[in-house]
Amino acid sequence: MTTSSRSVTRRAGLILGVALLGACAAPTVLNTQWANPQFAGKPPMRSILVLGITKDPTNRRNFEDQMVAQLATRGVKAVPSYRFAPDAGAMEQVKLEQAVRQAGVAGVLLTRVVNVTEQVNVTPGMVMGPPMGYGFGGFYGYYGGMWATSYVMPPTVYTTQHVAADTRLFETANYTLVWSASTTTTPSGGSIGSMFEQFSKLIVDSMAKDGLV
Numbered sequence: 001m002t003t004s005s006r007s008v009t010r011r012a013g014l015i016l017g018v019a020l021l022g023a024c025a026a027p028t029v030l031n032t033q034w035a036n037p038q039f040a041g042k043p044p045m046r047s048i049l050v051l052g053i054t055k056d057p058t059n060r061r062n063f064e065d066q067m068v069a070q071l072a073t074r075g076v077k078a079v080p081s082y083r084f085a086p087d088a089g090a091m092e093q094v095k096l097e098q099a100v101r102q103a104g105v106a107g108v109l110l111t112r113v114v115n116v117t118e119q120v121n122v123t124p125g126m127v128m129g130p131p132m133g134y135g136f137g138g139f140y141g142y143y144g145g146m147w148a149t150s151y152v153m154p155p156t157v158y159t160t161q162h163v164a165a166d167t168r169l170f171e172t173a174n175y176t177l178v179w180s181a182s183t184t185t186t187p188s189g190g191s192i193g194s195m196f197e198q199f200s201k202l203i204v205d206s207m208a209k210d211g212l213v
Contacts, residue, residue: 027188028199033181035210044213045171045178047077047105049084053112057088059192066196067109070204074213079103100172107171107178111203114164114182162186167203169212179212 048071052063064080071078084099085091091099100108162184169179181203187195207213 028183028185028195028202030202030206031182031184033206033210034179035212036176036178038176039171039178039212041211044208044211045076045107045169047103048079048107048109048169048213049081049100049103049105049172050078051081051108051110053110055088057082057086060088062193063111063196063200066193067111067200067203070197070200071213074204074208076213077105078109079105105172107169108175109167109169111165111167114166116164117162118160160186165199169207179207179210181206 050064050067050071052060052067054060054063061080061082064082068078068080081099081103084102085095163186165183165185167181167183168177170176171178183199183202185195185199204213
């Protein structure tokens with residue numbers, strides 16, 4: 001392979017790599033959000049209990065810790081629910097309300113995964129030839145050079161996951177819904193911790209814009 005054709009190969013590989021990264025690196029996005037108008041103008045919440053609704057205790061703890069850390073950046077005294085309800089699975093109403101009282105918080109923030117979907121993506125293949133002007137010896141020389149330096153990049157098939165989640169904030173005086181949001185997260189191959197961190201920051205920033213924290 002000549003220097004020119006190697007250069008074409010590198011450029012094609014770079015373009016393909018950038019396209020794939022661009023397709024896979026989408027962060028969490030906020031689809032919709034709602035703030036209860038009855039709480040407009042009221043002081044923001046300064047203490048919140050964080051509840052991650054999942055049967056995986058490790059993911060639950062990691063998620064709650066990340067959300068607590070993000071709320072702390074806004075001056076909110078947040079506590080993870082695993083301190084008061086360490087067992088996986090749903091709690092009875094009496095035990096849940098007891099955990100809220102023990103935490104001594106003004107609000108409860110719950111997040112659950114609604115569904116997970118997969119999107120199939122196909123990158124079309126390409127036939128790469130020599131650069132313009134390649135080949136010597138007339139028609140047949142150029143014909144032979146084309147065959148000698150042409151190659152095929154086959155189509156690439158990959159899947160992308162989309163995780164839909166529902167997050168809701170309740171005040172603890174009467175357990176009235178104060179704020180809610182739906183999100184979609186597209187994992188980009190990074191760590192679970194970084195994904196939880198980005199998700200938590202988006203949620204907390206959104207609540208702060210609505211004056212809730």
